[in-house]
Amino acid sequence: MRTYKTAKALQKALPKDKTIAYVPTMGALHAGHMALVEAAAQSHDVVVASIFVNPTQFNDETDLDTYPRTPKSDAALLKKHGCKYLYLPGVNDIYPNGTEHSAAEGIDFGPLTATMEGANRPGHFDGVAQVVSRLLEIVQPTTLVLGQKDYQQVAVIRAMVQRLDIPVSILVVPTVRAKDGLALSSRNKRLNKKERVAAGTINVQLAAVAAGLRAGWPVDVLEQLALSGLGQNDLLDPEYVQIFDGDTLLPYLDGDNVRELVVATAVQCGPVRLIDNRIVNQSNS
CATH class of the missing domain: 3.40.50.620 (HUPs)
Known part of the structure; x- marks a missing residue:
């Protein structure tokens, strides 16, 4: 090289x-x-x-x-x-x-x-x-x-x-993930052991939102549940959880016909701000 x-x-x-x-x-x-x-x-x-x-x-x-x-x-x-x-x-x-x-x-x-x-x-x-x-x-x-x-x-x-x-x-x-599902990021190196364990919750909540969307749950309910779930960990401070149209990045409205449906989040974990997302395959997309 x-x-x-x-x-x-x-x-x-x-x-x-x-x-x-x-x-x-x-x-x-x-x-x-x-x-x-x-x-x-x-x-x-x-x-x-x-x-x-x-x-x-x-x-x-x-x-x-x-x-x-x-x-x-x-x-x-x-x-x-x-x-x-x-x-x-x-x-x-x-x-x-x-x-x-x-x-x-x-x-x-x-x-x-x-x-x-x-x-x-x-x-x-x-x-x-x-x-x-x-x-x-x-x-x-x-x-x-x-x-x-x-x-x-x-x-x-x-x-x-x-x-x-x-x-x-x-x-x-596609995003490469650790064994617990945390998206690999250069900033992960700054997490201590407790923060690193807590960060694994991010993927758990995104996966839950994706499953809820496939089951037809309302968008606002899923976003609030994920925010609440992330916030229950004292080491995590979520900034947003948003479900949106992958083409326009506009908020997804229940029943919209979109090509790609995405849920994304940003979470402060100790000194580090982490972002992640999941692409959701929809039957109407």
Whole structure:
């Protein structure tokens, strides 16, 4: 695996006649990231990954400062799982004209950013669109590979790609979970033992909501039951549980005909904010 710290060097090295799959990450890599790399390698000639902790998508300075950084072990994992090129830039290489400039500036994402993460983390998706548009400009991949865990982020990036007419396909890989069902996340490393056990409740509640939806239970009842169930654990502080249309991200109304029905949550567990979601297969979808 070859490592490059500048966009210029990476662009010079990348082949022009190969299919390129690109996996953007913020590091502290785990099996979930490796699932993205492996999925990319199965159907493309070349896999490129990047590690960049993007400051413009953090609305909490403490979260940015404490975000785990493990570049040496990350590089070893990527090499082991088939990554051929690693882009490891600094802030000045990503934003040579400063962080105020964004190719995605002015895009109105409408309801895609009005709820859930968009409502709870003001400016977060502006930063996501900013950095992903820049990274795609640098790498120019055939396919962008993303994880389902960040469901709302995927929807925003899809919309950005369409609005900016970026010639790239998007491949979404299912969430990888621990044995107790907790979605793998770089932030999980900051949980102590008691918090880690408590975090397993998140998947239990999402699974219960999914089962309730399949059985025809009302949306508002299921959301409240899940919030209550999460809140019963003293180590968990749920921000939201929302059931929504996977295409529009608008709240789901009982009986709506939707292609994909999703339940998502954000929960504060000790010092860490965790997000997760479940896609629900509906007979009317």
